[in-house]
Amino acid sequence: MPNPSKNLIVLPSAQPEVSESYSATDQEIARAIARAQENLLRQQKPDGHWCGELIVDSTLCSDYILFMHWCREVDAQLQRRCIRHILKRQLPDGGWNIYHGGPSEINASVKAYFALKLAGCSADAPFMREARANIMRRGGIPQMNTFSKLYLALLGQFPWKYLPAIPVEMILLPSWAPFHIYKMSSWSRAMLMPLSIINHFKPTRILPGEKQLHELYPLGTEQADLRLPRSEKFWTWRNFFLRVDDCFKFLRPLRILPLRRRALEEAERWMLERIGEGSDGLAAVYPAMLNCLIALRALGYTKTNPVYAKAEKDFAELFVDNPEDFRIQPCLSPVWDTAISIISLAESGVSPEHPALQKAVDWLIGKEVRIRGDWAVNNPYPQASGWAFEYNNIYYPDTDDTGMVLMALRLVQPKDGESLNELFRRALGWQLSFQCRDGGWGAFDKNVTTPWLEDMPFADHNAILDPTCSDLTARTLELLGYIGFDRRAKCVRDAINYLIDTQDEDGSWYGRWGVNYIYGTWQVLRGLRAIGEDMTQDWILRGRDWLETCQNSDGSWGETCATYENPGAKGIGESTASQTAWAVMGICACGDLDRPSIQRGLRYLLRSQKPDGSWDEEQITGTGFPGVFYLKYDMYRQNFPLLALATYVNYRSGLGHRPSFYRCDR
CATH class of the missing domain: 1.50.10.20 (Glycosyltransferase)
Known part of the structure; x- marks a missing residue:
């Protein structure tokens, strides 16, 4: 040296x-x-x-456990290591935070609780009771952001009808339109394009009763109104987008979305182009890469397909294989x-x-x-x-x-x-x-920098713009x-x-x-x-x-x-x-x-x-x-x-x- x-x-x-x-x-x-x-x-x-x-919070390991159960391909050893990672980060008040020294946060806490439950932890275990009490004090699942609720919906734990539509047709909008995908930040675009494919197929897995999350809904799941709240004023961008969202949901069962097939093909092409040669995964960042894996499965790609195999390999490169504390970057x-x-x-x-x-x-x-x-x-x-x-x-x-x-x-x-x-x-x-x-x-x-895009229903991750x-x-x-x-x-x-x-x-x-x-x-x-x-x-x-x-x-x-x-x-x-x-x-x-x-x-x-x-x-x-x-x-x-x-x-x-x-x- x-x-x-x-x-x-x-x-x-x-x-x-x-x-x-x-x-x-x-x-x-x-x-x-x-x-x-x-x-x-x-x-x-x-x-x-x-x-x-x-180094980040526990949500990445939690999301990965949810993904393994959605795929029905659970690596038992990897799951145990993820669970150890999650439990190690539980706070004294029962919740999980998103930064060192921070307070419990609802999205991180629900994901951690769900991951533990999927992995077989008893809901009656003391650490689970403490987690559940913390989550309910914070309003339960209804207080989560849209992206977190979507992961729950994939496992049947949040009704799709209450999630904002992410219409795949948005990829067909021209650059002169008031909104198109390139008016969003690059990271939002990379997350939302695979999510728009997922939103079309809604590939839901049904869980046994003991794995479900009914106990995290303060008013239950049947009677509660889980729609996104509207603004008090009649005319706001938020209310406008929510009405547009209602229109999309009305049209979907009528099957009068003539551009849907073409849009799906274009979204798939867009995604495949960005996970190919010269890329370590979609935008080379965890949320987009995980969404991409789910979207590929929804499109019918098998685990042995070379495209899926590369995406999965790229994703695994984010793992930190520390025997003392498995982590995902x-x-x-x-x-x-x-x-x-x-x-x-x-x-x-x-x-x-x-x-x-x-x-x-x-x-x-x-x-x-x-x-x-x-x-x-x-x-x-x-x-x-x-x-x-x-x-x-x-x-x-x-x-x-x-x-x-x-x-x-x-x-x-x-x-x-x-x-x-x-x-x-x-x-x-x-x-x-x-x-x-x-x-x-x-x-x-x-x-x-278009400010009204921040009022779109699926923009509650606070980063729709650049x-x-x-x-x-x-x-x-x-x-x-x-x-x-x-x-x-x-x-x-x-x-x-x-x-x-x-x-x-x-x-x-x-x-x-x-x-x-x-x-x-x-x-x-x-x-x-x-x-x-x-x-x-x-x-x-x-x-x-x-x-x-x-x-x-x-x-x-x-x-x-x-x-x-x-x-x-x-x-x-x-x-x-x-x-x-x-x-x-x-x-x-x-x-x-x-x-x-x-x-x-x-x-x-x-x-x-x-x-x-x-x-x-x-x-x-x-x-x-x-x-x-x-x-x-x-x-x-x-x-x-x-x-x-x-x-x-x-x-x-x-x-x-x-x-x-x-x-x-x-």
Whole structure:
């Protein structure tokens, strides 16, 4: 293993006016950086990439048990391991939550209870009675979201007539129609297309009485009105969509849906195209992949069919086969983890010619997406490029991964400078083409922001749109600043105005893809500094000041997923290494490195680093669907603290950031 400590830069002495009780010494930081570098290098895969685990709640194991029983193909050993996983996560109040330290949540709790019951756990067992009481206190099955109820319907535990129709004909709607599938977010599209097939066939399995869930309906299943509630006002988009839903349900038994067969064929073709070569499953993400398996079975694909066999194999790649605690990941994160690890190592002084970085960059370059995927419907940019989050997901590159990858590639000495320039021009043009009307960037699509779609009956997963967000916009600004853009570019001015418009009154910014306001605020401040904005402006310093107001007494920062539903809790939470790193970088971006908040934050990171160079972190700091699904990136506790220490060192040395091997020749 190469010795990364040889590549560390020399640290200048801290300013003498800093209190000794706060100041982190150069030697301490250098040693911490060396340990963190060595920790990352140890985890690099033989082909050059990194991929940490994505850790989530119990719902994935619960859903998988439901799926096995729906298929009538129960792997007894795998079921036992899933049950152990679920029981291990039951809370003292009997329920299950969707993030570490969070309260019991109705969807997670019902799914866990149902999975346990299907697996043979007695409803009279103490842990089942506690779970049942918790669920009933929360209103029972009627309070679940639409997607969760659909899984119950597949096993005969929720009436199909009360579920909103997901008409498969929507795939035939033209792009000029007020609604079509490409006006939804990519992840909603990937979930809903197989669900529309399932909704047509309604392939229901009948369970024996002892497996059913009648006890989770407060008013029983016969007399209860389980329809989705209408708005009190007569005219609202919600009421309009519910009336349209009633029309679909009226027409279905009359068999006067002339386009149904053609729509089913087109939906099947659409799905098969996206699970074939170049894809690790539909959108390479758990919910869509599971729905796809069910839809394929409903269409008549057998277990031995090559198409189904590939889909099943791709799905099994999400399993973490740990004998102590079997887990299922929502997706895999190699591109994201590799890009951040390269940046952290390079910014912390590892040579741009280091073999580990060279190998990592070669791996990333090989993952560029060169086909026009779903994004091309809303974005006419002619040249395909970009990177996806996962190993293979060619239809769904995204701007977040692309921005992070380009920031990594700029830091490493290219073997072929001309090839790098060509790749950068292509990928940068692709990234810039996604700037939306309001000046910001969304993740997977351009201008998928039609607000009335959020009132569609099947849109209660809180993610039907792909709106612009401050964190993605600021990350793109950061990239642009590093490669030579400044305020003279219209795209930069529009993005800065977007960030001004989206700042909260207290100075913070919302974080769409990380928890939460700490994540958003850090990324905005870092992006503004990189683009050359005057960091002494009042509106910018308000962001720094907000970060300082929520520093914990031990010098750290922490914030929970609860802030997505209760903004009053913003900036409050148990200490985490990743959020402390983000906050330190955000405050550093505003200058004055001797501020007590920075020094206390550094002290926390130095004090909490483990001997192996990593940091502990139980809390979830990644966001999937706000209010619905969160995930813990295991690499965040390892690469972001290193990047924070490197950022402080580089700013204090006057370097700012490492020079780029690519500069835009605008």
